[in-house]
Amino acid sequence: MAKSVLTPQSEDFPRWYQEVIQKAEMAENGPVRGTMIIRPWGYAIWERIQKELDERIRATGHKNAYFPLFIPMPFLEREAEHVEGFSPELAVVTHGGGSELGEPVAVRPTSETVIGDAMSRWIQSHRDLPLLLNQWANVVRWELRPRLFLRTSEFLWQEGHTAHATWEDAQAETLRMHEVYADLMQSVLAIDPVLGRKTDTERFAGAEATYTLEALMRDGKALQMGTSHNLGQNFARAFDIGFSTPEGDRELCWMTSWGVSTRVVGALIMVHGDDRGLRLPPALAPAQVVVLAVRDETSDVCQRVSGELRALGLRVETDVDTHTGFGRRVTDWELKGVPIRIEIGPRDVEEDSMTLVRRDTGAKESVALGSAASVVPETLRTIQAELLGQATARQDEMTTDVENVDEIVSGDGNGFMRLPWVDVSADGERRLNEHGLSVRCLVAPEGSVPTTEGAIESSLAYVARAY
RNA sequence: CGGGACGUGGCGCAGUUUGGUUAGCGCGCAGCGUUCGGGACGCUGAGGUCGCGGGUUCAAAUCCCGCCGUCCCGACCA
Numbered sequence: 001m002a003k004s005v006l007t008p009q010s011e012d013f014p015r016w017y018q019e020v021i022q023k024a025e026m027a028e029n030g031p032v033r034g035t036m037i038i039r040p041w042g043y044a045i046w047e048r049i050q051k052e053l054d055e056r057i058r059a060t061g062h063k064n065a066y067f068p069l070f071i072p073m074p075f076l077e078r079e080a081e082h083v084e085g086f087s088p089e090l091a092v093v094t095h096g097g098g099s100e101l102g103e104p105v106a107v108r109p110t111s112e113t114v115i116g117d118a119m120s121r122w123i124q125s126h127r128d129l130p131l132l133l134n135q136w137a138n139v140v141r142w143e144l145r146p147r148l149f150l151r152t153s154e155f156l157w158q159e160g161h162t163a164h165a166t167w168e169d170a171q172a173e174t175l176r177m178h179e180v181y182a183d184l185m186q187s188v189l190a191i192d193p194v195l196g197r198k199t200d201t202e203r204f205a206g207a208e209a210t211y212t213l214e215a216l217m218r219d220g221k222a223l224q225m226g227t228s229h230n231l232g233q234n235f236a237r238a239f240d241i242g243f244s245t246p247e248g249d250r251e252l253c254w255m256t257s258w259g260v261s262t263r264v265v266g267a268l269i270m271v272h273g274d275d276r277g278l279r280l281p282p283a284l285a286p287a288q289v290v291v292l293a294v295r296d297e298t299s300d301v302c303q304r305v306s307g308e309l310r311a312l313g314l315r316v317e318t319d320v321d322t323h324t325g326f327g328r329r330v331t332d333w334e335l336k337g338v339p340i341r342i343e344i345g346p347r348d349v350e351e352d353s354m355t356l357v358r359r360d361t362g363a364k365e366s367v368a369l370g371s372a373a374s375v376v377p378e379t380l381r382t383i384q385a386e387l388l389g390q391a392t393a394r395q396d397e398m399t400t401d402v403e404n405v406d407e408i409v410s411g412d413g414n415g416f417m418r419l420p421w422v423d424v425s426a427d428g429e430r431r432l433n434e435h436g437l438s439v440r441c442l443v444a445p446e447g448s449v450p451t452t453e454g455a456i457e458s459s460l461a462y463v464a465r466a467y
Numbered sequence: 468c469g470g471g472a473c474g475u476g477g478c479g480c481a482g483u484u485u486g487g488u489u490a491g492c493g494c495g496c497a498g499c500g501u502u503c504g505g506g507a508c509g510c511u512g513a514g515g516u517c518g519c520g521g522g523u524u525c526a527a528a529u530c531c532c533g534c535c536g537u538c539c540c541g542a543c544c545a
Contacts, residue, residue, distance in 0.1 A: 005506065085543090141543095141544065141545080145543095151545080155545070224545065226545080259545065261545045262545090295504090322503070324503095325506075326507090331505070334505095345504055
């Protein structure tokens with residue numbers, strides 16, 4: 001057994017996290033504090049997420065567009081709660097073209113305001129509704145304590161913005177996208193987050209209701225993986241986004257917004273990663289299989305097997321860099337989390353076989369050279385399913401029911417602690433915050449998302465330490 | 468902004484307390500050879516304004532002053 005490449009998770013989880021990002025060549029710090037250089041391997045993972053999510057966003061009838069990075073300050077100020085929520089982390093440009101600007105402009109922390117301004121012109125009639133837009137963009141929220149992927153001053157995301165004729169339509173949209181996110185997490189990222197509603201203290205600045213997806217990382221801390229907001233008429237009022245009804249009355253639109261960011265890459269690392277590195281779900285992995293030549297003389301066979309697998313539509317890397325030691329290459333691919341490694345050496349070729357190794361379990365088996373096309377896809381499906389199964393089981397194990405806030409505050413603060421929301425309330429929430437804990441979300445007793453006052457009253461609070 | 472450190476080849480560090488040869492070490496990098504089924508090894512080699520500016524001194528990475536920058540800990544967020 002070779003000595004471990006990474007600091008074990010059990011020894012120092014934050015250090016493990018940093019090391020795995022560095023050694024898997026995913027990302028590094030940019031020259032300005034809080035910025036991130038996303039390296040090809042990390043970016044390829046993000047692009048996979050983008051592709052999967054973009055397809056789902058289009059499939060639900062949304063169109064992509066692009067709005068400016070710079071936002072006039074007065075825009076942000078129009079919605080009182082919105083500006084208050086974002087002003088501490090706002091980056092403001094004061095100079096341009098060599099001189100001080102008369103009107104400073106903000107670098108977007110999110111785009112509700114610019115998009116709202118445009119929508120107010122684009123929407124005139126009920127026939128213009130619903131208006132379903134999405135944009136892929138970078139945003140800036142100045143961070144004092146940055147962490148790669150989890151919290152950076154600039155990050156990449158997708159933000160959806162929609163306008164509807166009724167509250168019911170907006171609510172349906174909010175919940176629909178919440179579900180789209182859940183599907184992405186489960187079927188692609190192999191993570192099964194808790195779907196719930198944010199308390200008023202954690203609600204998005206300017207929203208009427210915020211719905212969230214919260215997952216537990218391996219160290220027992222929670223991470224918000226996505227949010228979907230019902231904005232009510234708050235922004236419609238601030239930006240005068242109205243429409244004429246069929247009856248000829250003028251009414252304000254009901255709006256939503258929803259987003260998923262590069263932060264989910266952090267979740268992926270911390271949910272599935274182990275002491276050997278990343279473990280990527282096949283649906284997401286930029287390379288699902290790496291075919292590795294043990295010796296130079298087996299390179300041709302490797303190329304052939306890779307070709308067969310690519311013909312099936314699989315993403316395949318071929319590693320015939322025999323100049324580098326075998327062990328070294330094995331370790332590197334494990335760090336990068338490629339789900340299946342196929343090793344082909346002289347011994348395999350002699351027996352007309354190859355060695356197939358699963359990254360998730362480490363299990364090795366010798367299979368016939370000709371069977372790649374049948375064995376590999378099957379194994380990829382198995383890995384995808386088992387990663388989700390493991391992650392879900394671990395999260396369940398780390399979720400405990402508790403009696404009251406005292407019990408939480410006196411405990412070790414690990415995992416989700418669940419109790420009736422009425423037993424927490426605003427006062428209990430403050431106490432939790434003082435102890436570095438927070439109510440991550442509220443879930444209705446039957447497991448659904450609470451949408452009414454009554455459902456909130458009877459809901460369960462999920463409490464955890466959070467990233 | 469308050470508290471604690473740190474700045475020396477690409478990266479990680481030693482050397483600074485007590486000034487004194489040619490500023491070392493590990494990793495990485497280049498060449499050659501032997502290796503190759505779980506981070507290989509040997510030999511050879513390249514690579515340094517010791518954060519910046521000033522001062523003290525025969526002599527400064529080392530002492531003094533100033534500046535700059537970075538990291539860690541305390542009030543927000545996807």
